[in-house]
Amino acid sequence: MDKALPDLATAVAGIDDGMTVMIGGFGGSGAPIELIHALIDRFLATGHPKDLTVVNNNAGNGHVGLAALIEAGMVRKLICSFPRSADPVVFTEAYRAGAIELELVPQGTLAERIRAGGAGIPAFYTPTSFGTDLAQGKPVAEFEGRPYVQERWLKADVALVKAHLGDRLGNLSYRMAGRNFNPLMCMAAARTIVQVSQIVEPGGIDPEAVVTPGIFVQGVVEVPNPAQEEDLNLAGAVYPEAAA
Amino acid sequence: MDKALPDLATAVAGIDDGMTVMIGGFGGSGAPIELIHALIDRFLATGHPKDLTVVNNNAGNGHVGLAALIEAGMVRKLICSFPRSADPVVFTEAYRAGAIELELVPQGTLAERIRAGGAGIPAFYTPTSFGTDLAQGKPVAEFEGRPYVQERWLKADVALVKAHLGDRLGNLSYRMAGRNFNPLMCMAAARTIVQVSQIVEPGGIDPEAVVTPGIFVQGVVEVPNPAQEEDLNLAGAVYPEAAA
Amino acid sequence: MKLTPIKLNPSQMAWRAAQDIADGAYVNLGIGFPEMVAKFQPPGREAIFHTENGILGFGAAPAPGEEDWDLINAGKKAVTLKPGTAFFHHADSFAMVRGGHLDVAILGAYEVAETGDLANWSTGPKGVPAVGGAMDLVHGAKQVAVLTDHVTKDGKPKLVQRCTLPLTGVACVTRIYSSLAVIDVSGGRFVLREKLAGLSLDDLQALTGATLHLDGPVADLIVPEL
Amino acid sequence: MKLTPIKLNPSQMAWRAAQDIADGAYVNLGIGFPEMVAKFQPPGREAIFHTENGILGFGAAPAPGEEDWDLINAGKKAVTLKPGTAFFHHADSFAMVRGGHLDVAILGAYEVAETGDLANWSTGPKGVPAVGGAMDLVHGAKQVAVLTDHVTKDGKPKLVQRCTLPLTGVACVTRIYSSLAVIDVSGGRFVLREKLAGLSLDDLQALTGATLHLDGPVADLIVPEL
Numbered sequence: 001m002d003k004a005l006p007d008l009a010t011a012v013a014g015i016d017d018g019m020t021v022m023i024g025g026f027g028g029s030g031a032p033i034e035l036i037h038a039l040i041d042r043f044l045a046t047g048h049p050k051d052l053t054v055v056n057n058n059a060g061n062g063h064v065g066l067a068a069l070i071e072a073g074m075v076r077k078l079i080c081s082f083p084r085s086a087d088p089v090v091f092t093e094a095y096r097a098g099a100i101e102l103e104l105v106p107q108g109t110l111a112e113r114i115r116a117g118g119a120g121i122p123a124f125y126t127p128t129s130f131g132t133d134l135a136q137g138k139p140v141a142e143f144e145g146r147p148y149v150q151e152r153w154l155k156a157d158v159a160l161v162k163a164h165l166g167d168r169l170g171n172l173s174y175r176m177a178g179r180n181f182n183p184l185m186c187m188a189a190a191r192t193i194v195q196v197s198q199i200v201e202p203g204g205i206d207p208e209a210v211v212t213p214g215i216f217v218q219g220v221v222e223v224p225n226p227a228q229e230e231d232l233n234l235a236g237a238v239y240p241e242a243a244a
Numbered sequence: 245m246d247k248a249l250p251d252l253a254t255a256v257a258g259i260d261d262g263m264t265v266m267i268g269g270f271g272g273s274g275a276p277i278e279l280i281h282a283l284i285d286r287f288l289a290t291g292h293p294k295d296l297t298v299v300n301n302n303a304g305n306g307h308v309g310l311a312a313l314i315e316a317g318m319v320r321k322l323i324c325s326f327p328r329s330a331d332p333v334v335f336t337e338a339y340r341a342g343a344i345e346l347e348l349v350p351q352g353t354l355a356e357r358i359r360a361g362g363a364g365i366p367a368f369y370t371p372t373s374f375g376t377d378l379a380q381g382k383p384v385a386e387f388e389g390r391p392y393v394q395e396r397w398l399k400a401d402v403a404l405v406k407a408h409l410g411d412r413l414g415n416l417s418y419r420m421a422g423r424n425f426n427p428l429m430c431m432a433a434a435r436t437i438v439q440v441s442q443i444v445e446p447g448g449i450d451p452e453a454v455v456t457p458g459i460f461v462q463g464v465v466e467v468p469n470p471a472q473e474e475d476l477n478l479a480g481a482v483y484p485e486a487a488a
Numbered sequence: 489m490k491l492t493p494i495k496l497n498p499s500q501m502a503w504r505a506a507q508d509i510a511d512g513a514y515v516n517l518g519i520g521f522p523e524m525v526a527k528f529q530p531p532g533r534e535a536i537f538h539t540e541n542g543i544l545g546f547g548a549a550p551a552p553g554e555e556d557w558d559l560i561n562a563g564k565k566a567v568t569l570k571p572g573t574a575f576f577h578h579a580d581s582f583a584m585v586r587g588g589h590l591d592v593a594i595l596g597a598y599e600v601a602e603t604g605d606l607a608n609w610s611t612g613p614k615g616v617p618a619v620g621g622a623m624d625l626v627h628g629a630k631q632v633a634v635l636t637d638h639v640t641k642d643g644k645p646k647l648v649q650r651c652t653l654p655l656t657g658v659a660c661v662t663r664i665y666s667s668l669a670v671i672d673v674s675g676g677r678f679v680l681r682e683k684l685a686g687l688s689l690d691d692l693q694a695l696t697g698a699t700l701h702l703d704g705p706v707a708d709l710i711v712p713e714l
Numbered sequence: 715m716k717l718t719p720i721k722l723n724p725s726q727m728a729w730r731a732a733q734d735i736a737d738g739a740y741v742n743l744g745i746g747f748p749e750m751v752a753k754f755q756p757p758g759r760e761a762i763f764h765t766e767n768g769i770l771g772f773g774a775a776p777a778p779g780e781e782d783w784d785l786i787n788a789g790k791k792a793v794t795l796k797p798g799t800a801f802f803h804h805a806d807s808f809a810m811v812r813g814g815h816l817d818v819a820i821l822g823a824y825e826v827a828e829t830g831d832l833a834n835w836s837t838g839p840k841g842v843p844a845v846g847g848a849m850d851l852v853h854g855a856k857q858v859a860v861l862t863d864h865v866t867k868d869g870k871p872k873l874v875q876r877c878t879l880p881l882t883g884v885a886c887v888t889r890i891y892s893s894l895a896v897i898d899v900s901g902g903r904f905v906l907r908e909k910l911a912g913l914s915l916d917d918l919q920a921l922t923g924a925t926l927h928l929d930g931p932v933a934d935l936i937v938p939e940l
Contacts, residue, residue, distance in 0.1 A: 001536070081845055082845065083844050086790075088842070091842070106850050107766055107846050107847040107850060108766075108804075108808030108812055108847060108849075111804035111808050112805055115583075119356070120370070120583070120585075121369060122390075123385070123392075124365050124369070125365060126365060127853040128812065128849045130853075131883070132849060132884075133836075141367070143366035152387070169572040173452065174801075175784045176452075176769075176784040176801055177769050177786055180768050180804050182803070183803045184804060187587060202572030203570075203573075207572075207573045208417065208419075208420075209452060210574035213545075213574035213580075214544065214572070215514050215536070216589065228783040228784075230781075231783065245737065245738035245762070270541040270542075270578075272564075273541070273558045274558070327616055329564070330564075340616075346616075348617050348619055350622075350623035351620050351621040352582030352585055352621060352623075352624030353623075354578075355577075358579075362813045363809035363812055364853070365812070375657070376654065377610075378623065413771065413798040415798060419558045420543075420556070420558040420575055421541050421543050421559055421560055421575060422558040425577070425578050426577070428577055428578060445797065447796075447797030447798055447799075451800055451801050457800035458762070459740050459762070459815050473557070474555075
């Protein structure tokens with residue numbers, strides 16, 4: 001078994017129009033910038049994929065990564081908790097123009113819905129959002145005298161994930177708070193594609209410190225020294241550069 | 245903040261009659277034998293605690309650990325998935341005599357109910373047990389054309405847990421498959437008491453390899469070279485020895 | 489290989505089941521006979537074995553005296569580490585099971601119905617009930633296979649129209665490796681795929697509690713001597 | 715210390731809130747002013763700070779130029795490691811929140827009602843809505859405190875009978891640290907605990923949109939110059 005992929009173009013080859021794509025990261029930490037840019041490259045070359053539904057905590061920052069994906073016109077709908085950032089101009093303009101649909105989900109509910117999708121739990125109850133606009137239309141039930149909102153699982157066709165180390169079996173470790181949504185999205189997607197800073201031999205990650213066991217991963221591509229979204233934005237980067 | 249406890253007797257001092265006690269371990273792996281035996285010592289000296297509801301995957305093996313707790317007459321009810329073992333005589337006799345109540349729960353549902361208790365999820369839906377005797381009396385709902393059973397969270401007053409390394413903040417690592425239910429039970433109990441093979445300085449566990457963050461732990465006691473239930477049973481051990 | 493025996497022994501059933509496990513498959517083997525499947529992986533294939541108690545990618549049993557009792561499988565038997573083994577807690581372990589991430593689960597059976605219903609956890613109100621992970625495993629794995637003698641020790645069919653014992657799961661079994669045949673469970677019917685060459689279809693039907701349907705040719709069930 | 719100012723500045727509000735955080739408390743500080751509370755921990759007390767994006771026990775901001783952008787808080791600001799820091803994923807992070815494991819969450823507010831209802835995520839249908847972790851944090855933490863100016867920039871009360879803006883949570887706030895007073899929310903009432911010495915009860919009531927109840931003596935709200 002060898003889940004290693006030769007390059008980024010191969011890694012994003014199977015993503016089709018209309019798919020739901022989970023993209024890891026919280027702001028820039030743990031964001032798979034290179035995978036996203038490879039997907040944009042494919043769209044610019046072929047016109048596909050488009051009409052994507054993207055799941056991410058945020059809505060991109062500046063003109064790289066997720067913001068660039070939106071700016072390229074590939075995203076029909078965004079499911080996120082916090083579509084604000086230091087420079088949210090791309091999403092904000094698309095949203096105000098009615099060019100992108102937004103499903104706003106409380107952050108903990110978003111995380112739990114994704115985990116539920118990966119764990120085979122079609123629905124669960126949470127106190128979060130009870131009595132608020134974000135609970136509208138959702139079933140409510142009382143347990144032990146307290147009201148709860150029923151939330152549904154969230155699954156994806158593909159997850160694009162950033163990890164630190166990976167092996168050919170798909171075992172992964174992360175780097176600090178770059179972990180965030182990434183391990184959950186690995187669980188919830190039919191096909192999980194991971195960029196790692198280094199591919200190591202099986203056993204190269206301590207079995208006690210494997211965060212994502214390989215069963216949740218379908219492909220691993222090595223991207224040494226990956227870009228950080230914040231560094232790109234501080235430098236005023238735009239992707240693709242030609243669009244600047 | 246220092247969650248280190250001076251000895252086992254102190255560690256089990258706050259457990260009262262009628263409490264629900266989660267006990268970690270799968271069979272003997274990850275079973276907090278020394279904490280259990282300290283609790284038996286207290287019962288033999290004071291007559292308390294008794295009428296306990298115990299949550300564990302199994303029902304004990306031989307005459308040590310959980311089996312010894314049952315044999316001492318301290319357990320009113322057991323919530324478990326698999327009350328069989330190589331030598332399940334203690335539980336089997338108590339059960340046949342009507343001296344102990346059994347709530348049988350599928351293993352994955354047991355794990356998820358405990359996690360739900362720790363995560364503030366009062367109920368969830370699972371395909372497990374649909375159409376079986378173990379779903380009797382539970383609400384059923386259909387999602388995307390498939391039937392599911394509603395299960396409720398499980399919480400405890402106290403969890404007795406075995407880990408490998410621990411620090412004074414309560415951060416824990418485990419040893420191989422000794423992990424099992426232990427991290428979940430840490431989350432689901434109002435008071436989690438952990439025996440560790442070694443107490444290390446904060447930072448002594450790699451922050452990437454902390455399995456249970458300290459927020460889920462209230463007390464840590466050092467038990468170097470802890471006994472393995474299997475070794476005790478292979479040696480024919482009985483606890484307390486006087487009862488042999 | 490010699491003449492086909494009257495019925496397969498457990499090793500031979502396990503061997504046959506192992507032939508259907510693809511390279512790279514994620515597999516959970518139930519306690520007892522199904523555990524033997526791991527021994528018969530065809531050369532060149534590397535399946536990854538999952539055990540409910542939180543290990544993925546473990547190795548074979550250690551030499552006697554080399555056991556580490558923190559490194560056991562769901563049957564509480566000692567196993568070993570391999571490069572790439574991963575440990576995780578029980579909730580993550582059953583997320584793998586319930587979430588549909590396993591390719592194959594192979595379980596034992598008291599009864600299997602033509603509806604795919606399985607009974608394998610309770611022989612009735614007598615005795616101490618114990619379910620373990622069986623009810624979880626029958627949901628989620630892409631293939632739920634059963635490894636079982638074709639009939640009980642008393643000679644009664646274990647493959648039946650409707651189960652009489654308490655169910656483990658409804659409409660969950662997809663394939664049966666019995667001591668006499670390989671049978672798919674599909675659309676509420678038993679579909680015969682392979683049978684021992686020395687056994688007539690009529691004789692096999694007589695040992696089966698529900699109709700065996702044919703859907704294409706029936707191959708000979710051929711296994712090595714084990 | 716000098717004469718009590720007309721109103722507390724954000725640092726002084728944060729200082730006052732910090733005095734109520736016990737040694738060993740697990741604390742989540744909302745984005746913005748509440749983040750300042752960490753700076754004012756009294757000597758000898760060690761609170762453990764949680765951030766939604768998966769860190770427990772992080773340290774202060776790094777020196778400029780020393781940022782590691784994988785080591786950030788929920789406000790996407792760089793933080794630092796401390797001995798005993800732990801990393802975890804978002805589901806575990808919100809298990810801590812929703813599961814009742816935090817001792818204190820301190821949040822900002824647009825409006826707080828005497829019922830304990832909080833509005834702090836949306837100023838209405840204009841603009842881009844963004845909720846983040848606020849709706850989760852108001853459930854689960856044993857104490858949900860609000861740090862806020864007592865009135866809006868236009869001088870309107872932020873402490874009201876009923877919220878008019880979209881709610882973050884129902885009956886969730888337990889204590890308010892305002893620029894003028896410390897107020898408990900209990901039994902559907904505002905209970906005044908401390909107020910600035912230079913402010914009469916009548917003046918404070920005039921700036922408050924619901925009745926201030928007294929339950930025992932009202933202490934002077936005394937803070938250092940910051």
